[in-house]
Amino acid sequence: MVRAALTIPTTLVVSLLLFLILQVLPGNAALSILSDTPHTIAMREALEAELGLDRAWPVQYVRWISDLLRGSSESLITGEPIDSIIARQLPVTLLLTLYATLIAVAIAIPVGIIPAIHRSRMPDFVARALTLFGRSTPAHWLSLLMLLALLKVFRWSPPIIYTGFFEGFFDHIALMIWPALVLAIEYGSYLSVLLRASLAATLDHRFVTAARARGVPESRVIYRYAIRNSLLPPVTGLGLHFGTLLGSALVVETIFGLPGIGLGIVDAALARDVPVILTQATTLALLYQGLNIVVDLLYLVIDKRITPTSRLRGEHS
Amino acid sequence: MYFVCPYLASSWFANQSFTEWTFTIRDGVYWHDSSPFTAEDAAFWFELVFFGAGEDGNRRAPAYFAHELGRIDSVALLEFNRVRVKFKDRNPHFLDILANPRFKIAHPKHLMEPEIERGNISVSPMEVGLIGVGPFELGRYRPGSLIRLTRNDSHWERDAEGLRLPYLDGVDFVIMRDSYAMDIAFRSGRLDATARGQGHYLTAERFEAYRVDMGEEVQFARIEGGTFRLAFNVLREGPWQDPNVRRAIALWIDKQSAIPVALGGFGWTAPDLGPADIPVPRHFVNWPKFDIAPLAERREEARRLIENAGYGEGFSMGHLTRALNTAPAEYLKSQLLGLGIELKLQIVDEGEWNRGRVSLDYDTQQGRLTPSPIPEGTESAYGRFSENPDAYAKHEDRNVDILYRRLDQATTLAQRVAIWRDIERYLFVELTYSIPIAESINVVAYRRGVRGLVIPTEDAHTHTDFATVWIDG
Numbered sequence: 001m002v003r004a005a006l007t008i009p010t011t012l013v014v015s016l017l018l019f020l021i022l023q024v025l026p027g028n029a030a031l032s033i034l035s036d037t038p039h040t041i042a043m044r045e046a047l048e049a050e051l052g053l054d055r056a057w058p059v060q061y062v063r064w065i066s067d068l069l070r071g072s073s074e075s076l077i078t079g080e081p082i083d084s085i086i087a088r089q090l091p092v093t094l095l096l097t098l099y100a101t102l103i104a105v106a107i108a109i110p111v112g113i114i115p116a117i118h119r120s121r122m123p124d125f126v127a128r129a130l131t132l133f134g135r136s137t138p139a140h141w142l143s144l145l146m147l148l149a150l151l152k153v154f155r156w157s158p159p160i161i162y163t164g165f166f167e168g169f170f171d172h173i174a175l176m177i178w179p180a181l182v183l184a185i186e187y188g189s190y191l192s193v194l195l196r197a198s199l200a201a202t203l204d205h206r207f208v209t210a211a212r213a214r215g216v217p218e219s220r221v222i223y224r225y226a227i228r229n230s231l232l233p234p235v236t237g238l239g240l241h242f243g244t245l246l247g248s249a250l251v252v253e254t255i256f257g258l259p260g261i262g263l264g265i266v267d268a269a270l271a272r273d274v275p276v277i278l279t280q281a282t283t284l285a286l287l288y289q290g291l292n293i294v295v296d297l298l299y300l301v302i303d304k305r306i307t308p309t310s311r312l313r314g315e316h317s
Numbered sequence: 318m319y320f321v322c323p324y325l326a327s328s329w330f331a332n333q334s335f336t337e338w339t340f341t342i343r344d345g346v347y348w349h350d351s352s353p354f355t356a357e358d359a360a361f362w363f364e365l366v367f368f369g370a371g372e373d374g375n376r377r378a379p380a381y382f383a384h385e386l387g388r389i390d391s392v393a394l395l396e397f398n399r400v401r402v403k404f405k406d407r408n409p410h411f412l413d414i415l416a417n418p419r420f421k422i423a424h425p426k427h428l429m430e431p432e433i434e435r436g437n438i439s440v441s442p443m444e445v446g447l448i449g450v451g452p453f454e455l456g457r458y459r460p461g462s463l464i465r466l467t468r469n470d471s472h473w474e475r476d477a478e479g480l481r482l483p484y485l486d487g488v489d490f491v492i493m494r495d496s497y498a499m500d501i502a503f504r505s506g507r508l509d510a511t512a513r514g515q516g517h518y519l520t521a522e523r524f525e526a527y528r529v530d531m532g533e534e535v536q537f538a539r540i541e542g543g544t545f546r547l548a549f550n551v552l553r554e555g556p557w558q559d560p561n562v563r564r565a566i567a568l569w570i571d572k573q574s575a576i577p578v579a580l581g582g583f584g585w586t587a588p589d590l591g592p593a594d595i596p597v598p599r600h601f602v603n604w605p606k607f608d609i610a611p612l613a614e615r616r617e618e619a620r621r622l623i624e625n626a627g628y629g630e631g632f633s634m635g636h637l638t639r640a641l642n643t644a645p646a647e648y649l650k651s652q653l654l655g656l657g658i659e660l661k662l663q664i665v666d667e668g669e670w671n672r673g674r675v676s677l678d679y680d681t682q683q684g685r686l687t688p689s690p691i692p693e694g695t696e697s698a699y700g701r702f703s704e705n706p707d708a709y710a711k712h713e714d715r716n717v718d719i720l721y722r723r724l725d726q727a728t729t730l731a732q733r734v735a736i737w738r739d740i741e742r743y744l745f746v747e748l749t750y751s752i753p754i755a756e757s758i759n760v761v762a763y764r765r766g767v768r769g770l771v772i773p774t775e776d777a778h779t780h781t782d783f784a785t786v787w788i789d790g
Binding site: 025026027028031032035041043044046050078079085088089143144147148150151155156157159160161162254255256257258259260263264266267269271272 | 378381439443444459460461462463489491492493494495497498501502504505506507508665666667668669670671672673675706
């Protein structure tokens with residue numbers, strides 16, 4: 001409850017800091033609108049006044065918040081209501097990150113568990129090499145490499161027009177699977193490293209030795225006792241690394257032409273569409289905090305010793 | 318010069334002094350919402366362009382290009398579907414400038430006028446549904462992903478055999494930010510054409526990959542891409558305020574080497590060396606012949622000029638450039654190093670470029686936008702800063718005004734060419750406000766099956782007519 005309440009001031013601080021950074025950046029929305037137009041200084045000043053860009057920054061910030069709360073916030077460039085921009089872009093990014101997370105977990109489980117069981121043997125070396133590649137490969141490069149490989153091997157490339165989940169499931173998946181895979185390779189590598197290290201440490205615990213001494217089958221020792229006790233670090237990583245996943249989503253959305261919030265932020269930032277950037281960024285900040293609250297709640301399920309207030313007291317953190 | 322032909326106006330005439338132009342609007346033209354396009358619509362558009370709308374306190378400004386079209390006196394609606402535009406001065410080149418594809422009619426009177434009367438003075442074509450009169454209408458727009466145009470079934474144009482245009486059922490413009498992803502989509506068959514715009518035009522390396530990979534399946538269009546130039550802000554203090562320093566820089570640059578390094582491999586520096594099908598109106602392209610002495614001689618003269626100016630020890634100079642254009646900036650930096658000039662690059666994103674280039678906050682800038690293909694339309698690119706903040710070079714030289722006013726008064730082609738050459742010599746040699754380095758050529762790929770494409774050579778960057786296109790196979 002306290003964590004949930006903290007999201008509001010945190011989000012406000014994020015938005016204020018971002019707003020101040022945007023004030024320092026040169027250029028504004030009026031100049032973006034006039035960029036293809038030979039214009040006079042008077043024309044530019046008139047447009048700045050029309051858009052409210054001539055007012056003091058605290059006034060502009062408060063105006064953004066009040067417009068947002070009243071649901072009347074609009075893009076300075078297109079005049080489109082910002083809630084409809086978010087409603088259009090957010091599902092694309094949410095679906096992309098959901099698919100990426102599912103694939104990442106599917107990668108992390110075998111690539112984390114097998115090397116922990118076979119430490120310092122061939123499966124461990126192979127898994128470590130794969131995760132090193134996955135974690136150190138830039139999403140941009142991997143995306144292009146993947147597209148090029150599809151072209152060279154199959155003379156095929158993913159669809160180039162985004163189709164919604166309910167508009168055309170197969171076209172949707174045929175496009176989304178590739179950027180999701182790119183994101184999952186990095187995300188899954190990170191999670192598998194956490195899982196391997198955690199499981200390896202758990203397998204050295206005395207309770208595991210005791211279980212083996214009691215004659216408990218090895219598979220039961222690993223899957224019943226060890227893995228369950230090794231889940232906290234990767235689950236924490238799942239939440240903490242989500243911000244990185246969103247950052248990478250921004251890159252792959254640009255390459256694969258996905259009209260998500262990542263691509264939207266790039267466009268809005270280049271056009272200096274401040275209300276849009278602020279709303280998009282605070283939406284992502286809320287999403288990030290929301291996921292971390294979900295992760296905290298997962299602790300309660302994974303480890304019964306944890307109580308809703310123990311993390312606030314610094315226990316098990 | 319634009320090729321002027323009948324379209325929405327079926328005919329026109331001017332009075333003897335070229336102060337009045339009368340247009341007869343074509344019958345049988347319809348807006349995309351099936352309303353007829355009439356002289357009333359044409360008059361409404363001219364009124365909006367020249368006079369704006371509204372009153373003090375709630376006023377819509379005239380169009381940004383109004384001054385390019387001439388000093389307006391009045392617009393009158395005549396009987397028999399005609400409209401007359403009257404100017405305060407003679408305006409013999411009105412049609413040439415009006416034919417510029419940047420000026421688009423998407424302002425249906427029956428939709429926009431009621432909005433203006435309701436007080437929505439700045440109503441835009443987007444707000445009334447982007448209703449036009451062209452062969453394709455807006456079918457679907459998915460921001461960030463797709464612009465889908467569909468066939469306008471009531472379009473008036475017909476081909477030579479009387480078949481109604483357009484042939485295609487529609488055109489999908491897919492929004493792709495990454496040029497390499499676009500290349501892959503084209504090569505896999507998902508696209509019939511590559512995109513226009515900086516970063517998407519083919520470089521020599523990508524062109525070769527297309528050619529090797531696709532062979533006969535691909536065809537290429539070569540399009541005039543504008544002059545790559547270095548321009549000075551002489552209103553900012555520094556050695557570049559001295560015309561001799563600017564002239565020395567102009568003489569020093571090895572222009573031919575700019576083509577592979579700065580222009581992606583496609584361009585030319587003199588008509589004699591360029592491809593045979595350069596579409597630039599040659600009457601008005603004179604600058605390549607200004608500095609045709611061998612490079613060694615030019616550089617010797619450059620050294621002499623800069624030493625006489627007192628900058629033999631060299632100096633540093635800022636250079637504003639878009640992040641999209643770093644290769645030309647790096648090229649200029651390496652070139653000027655030989656003359657002892659350290660070019661400090663200010664690489665900026667589009668937001669700062671939009672601000673910086675219309676300000677006085679930089680020393681030099683470069684780019685390769687295409688100004689109007691006729692001299693009368695170039696003042697916004699070369700004129701005084703206070704009147705033209707987006708001009709390449711920043712100066713307040715009133716002699717430039719005088720030269721352009723002389724051009725306005727010219728009555729024959731020979732006079733126009735002679736005055737334009739005076740302007741070029743003044744801008745590029747005597748004062749060297751701007752240094753034209755090379756003409757760029759933009760390359761776009763089409764699948765072999767794309768037929769009937771009409772690419773206007775003057776300004777293909779902003780306009781292509783797909784009405785006559787069909788797909789073979």
